[in-house]
Amino acid sequence: MSALLGCGIVLLAGCGSMPVTGDVKAVDASQPGDSQVQVYAVAPREGAAPSEVVDGFLESMTSDDPDFRTTRKYLTEEAARTWKPSEGTTVLAKAPNRNGPSLHDKERRSTETSYRLTGEKVAAVDEESSYQPLAPTDYSQTLHLVRGNGADGKGEWRIDIVPDGLVLGQSDFKRLYRSVNKYYFASGRTNGQSALVADPVYVRNRTDPVTRMDTATQTVRTLLAGPTNWLRPVVDSRFPTGTALRKGVTSLAPDDQNVLKVPLNQKADKAGQGACRMMAAQVLFTLRDLTSARVEQVELESDRGRLCSLGADEAEEFASDNGSGAPDSQYFIDDKGRVLRIPGNTRGSGDPEPVTGPLGTGTVVMSAVGVARDEQHAAAVSANHQNLYVASMVADGELAGPAVTSRAKKAEDRLSRPSWDGRGDLWVADRDPDSRRLLRLANGEGKPQEVTVPSLDGGRIEEVRMSADGVRIALLLSKDGLMTLKIGRIERHGPESAPKVSVEDLRQAAPQLTDVTALSWSGRSRLVVVGKEDGGVQQVRYVQADGSTSSSGVLPGVNQVQAVAAADDELLPLMAETVDDGIVKLSPGDNWQTVLKGGMSLVYPG
Structure with a gap:
């Protein structure tokens, strides 16, 4: 058997590897995250006790059993015929616990019984293969067993009532499935653009x-x-x-x-x-x-x-995402409140230089910046967070009046850092307690349009990050002293020249991170997020656009990160703003390195 395990093969004998007495514990059928381990199901042995049948059935679900033919042998003929494993997958923090048996009255307990499956539900995958992370909730389902009529008058125990779909612990789910992106075109583009949008789903390995x-x-x-x-x-x-x-x-x-x-x-x-x-x-x-x-x-x-x-x-x-076509530069605010550029062809290591135009002169001291994806314009927020300015970065000129002004009394209640989407629109949140607003400036100009955001549930928008495709928005929401990450869908209705815009169907991403402090889109389908698990330390990790995470998505540690910046090109370095080390970068396959000791609000275009 040891030689087989060395080849990545595990046989499941349905022999009761889950405990029957004592404390209830979950047992994973494979090592966590090892996608090379291939599990083969084994049919129930003759005379198997009800507990063995339940354990064998649960373990067999973690196998690569063709059409679940062996798995169905743990079910009665009728249940085997009607059970639909493809109806969806419930993902638990660990493999399900088996509780029971629940015996019936004396006359019936020799022919029927039931077991309760429990655990902590952390995600669900529907029949469309769409993954939805969940805040941990209690899971409970019942398996009912009956004893057939055998030649000896006793027969074999089999499950006759079973919920459709699969139930897997996280380690088995990660071994059996992988995240992939399928692509569709953003709706409502009549100006010749046809931006592709990543739609992440989970499909079976092998x-x-x-x-x-x-x-x-x-x-x-x-x-x-x-x-x-x-x-x-x-x-x-x-x-x-x-x-x-x-x-x-x-x-x-x-x-x-x-x-x-x-x-x-x-x-x-x-x-x-x-x-x-x-x-x-x-x-x-x-x-x-x-x-x-x-x-x-x-x-x-x-x-x-x-x-x-x-x-x-x-x-x-x-x-198309309105990009410049050249390697993205990084931009930041220096100690004089000017917008500076680190040239893109130096991959984050060149000498910073003030941008062309009024934002590079320091006429108005700025505290945050967002750069359009074509790198022709930028938007910057004043040092007191009250005013948002938009200016060219390719032509000199005077700084125009503010495009948005917040009336909040305190600086921390005023404007967020701005963000540009791939359509060329500019987004910013006004955090004024008396008039909280998410605002959009079409093409970065004109009168700001207030965007409807239902389902905020009393939370306040602290940060806004728009995806390159322009159809998704990542929001950092604060409520009761904690910050959470939610991803919403941007819907536009009416004429393209003056659409009614709203954020719909907000869903929580990475719910295991109870306090998120920074985020940035990284490529077309994921974000890089800074946050903590309950009682844990700060970590930097990748989160998919569907909100899912993986253990391999955790990045090397760096202390006291205040902000992160990632490019659409995932080969460009990840940048971070830290308390002690200034602005640092992480290139693929490398460790964090200091780029600048001073500066703040470092961003890539977007």
Whole structure:
């Protein structure tokens, strides 16, 4: 057996590895996070006690059992036929505890019994593969068992009442599933832009037990099924309704020329060439981090032959986010209140220089800055946080009057740091207790528009960070002395020239972090967050756009971080503002290094 374990194989014998007497404890079927461990289920032994049947069933759910055929052997014939493991997954902090048995009256206890499964629920994955982190809550479900009529008059114990879906501890979930991004186009773009939006989901590592598809094929299947419910109101798919993989396709891999051919059903024939190229772009972006060989070209096919093809370089035209096209520079406020730039081609190590225009002169002392993604304009907040100014960074001139003014009496109740989205709009929060507002300036100019934000639940917006795609917003909310991170969806209704804008469906991200102090978007689908777990120390970690985290997302420690800044290009260094060491950077594969001893409000464009 030790040799098998060395090869990453675990056999589950259904032999009662969970305790029957004494204190109830959870037992994980595999080492935490080890995706190479492959678990094989074993059918129940003859004469197995009810507790063994329950334990074997729970352990078998953590296996790679094809169609859960062995898992179903722990169920009665009717339950095995109707149980739907693909209905969703409940994720517990640890493997479920088994409590029981709950015996019935004397006449019936020899033929039926039940066990209660308990634990701490921390997340749920729905049948769309969409992950939702949850504040830890109690989990409780009951498994009912009956004893069949055997030749000896006794028969075998089997489960006849079982909830649909899977229930897994976190370690098994992380071993069995991985987070992937599928891509759709932001809705409502009529100005020629077609920004792709990442829609994170969780798919099975290796082969899915139900569909028998490999990971890449599962991911394309979820892409074709359409966006998740949370993102659907603000994105579109270019695949015609009903488009699916050709029947029988279970594996997708690029050929020796790095060309990936995707066979589709006849519904795909409805797409014109323009739409087909956009469909191919969705596939390219979705699979670029999944296959062992880089996909250089996607060819979409149907029964009538090749529909279209698109190369990886051509697909970049669909990733528009109003960027400058050059390596992002970093910007910060120096001790004179000026906006300075660290040139992008030096990767965070060049000599800072004042930006062109009035924000680089120090005429008005500033305390915070946000730079448009095209690096043509910037917005800065005055030292007393009362006024927001917008100015060019490519032309000299006088500083115009404030674009936004807060009437709050205290500086800490006034304006937040500004943020620009990929559409070129500017966002800022006014924290005035008498008039709390989230404001948007279309294209960074004109009259500020108040954005509706329902479901704040009494919290106050402290920080605003807009995604590059312009359809998601990350908010740092304070309430009762603690700060939490929530991610919302930006909805726009009405004419594009004057839309009604609102933040909808706020959901908490990384709920295990009870006190978040800083955040920044990092790439298209994740954030870097500074916070603490309950009773823990400060940590810097990555959080996916769906709010999920992983143990591998924790970054090397750095002390007393006040702010962080990350670029859309994940190869650029992560920057942080610290109390003792000033501004520091973390390059991929390196340790934190001091960049500047002085300065504050360091940001990348966005």
